[in-house]
Amino acid sequence: MSAKAETKDITEDIKAVVELMDSVIADNSVPRNIRAAVDEARQKIESSEEKGVSITTAIYRLDDISNDINMPSHTRTEIWGIISELEALKEKLK
Numbered sequence: 001m002s003a004k005a006e007t008k009d010i011t012e013d014i015k016a017v018v019e020l021m022d023s024v025i026a027d028n029s030v031p032r033n034i035r036a037a038v039d040e041a042r043q044k045i046e047s048s049e050e051k052g053v054s055i056t057t058a059i060y061r062l063d064d065i066s067n068d069i070n071m072p073s074h075t076r077t078e079i080w081g082i083i084s085e086l087e088a089l090k091e092k093l094k
Contacts, residue, residue, distance in 0.1 A: 010051065010092060017085045018042055020078065030075050037065040038079070045086075052093045059086050 021042040025035050041058035048054030065071070066079045 010089065013085070013089050013092070014045060014051075017082060017089065018046060020082050020085065024075060024078055024082075027075065029072055031068070031070045034065050034068060034071055034075065037061055038082075052090060055086050055090045055093070059083055059090070062086070 021038050024030060024038045025042070027035075041061045044054045044061070045051070045058050062079055062083050066076055066083070071079070
């Protein structure tokens with residue numbers, strides 16, 4: 001696979017993860033601090049040129065909030081899914 005095609009795949013994967021994050025951010029049943037943390041992680045992976053570092057930072061941020069006792073259980077499951085997708089993306093970048 002060419003580098004250009006691989007970059008396109010990564011970009012498409014990032015867009016898919018951002019859509020998952022946007023659904024959490026738009027859910028009003030999720031506490032504000034959790035939505036803010038997900039939004040922070042989303043901005044990090046969208047804006048950074050160094051994708052590997054920004055994805056790792058986003059994973060750590062999401063992992064921190066996944067243990068919040070105020071988080072609804074369905075949101076925790078979504079967060080874990082997003083973390084899994086980000087970890088798979090990180091592996092593709094290696």
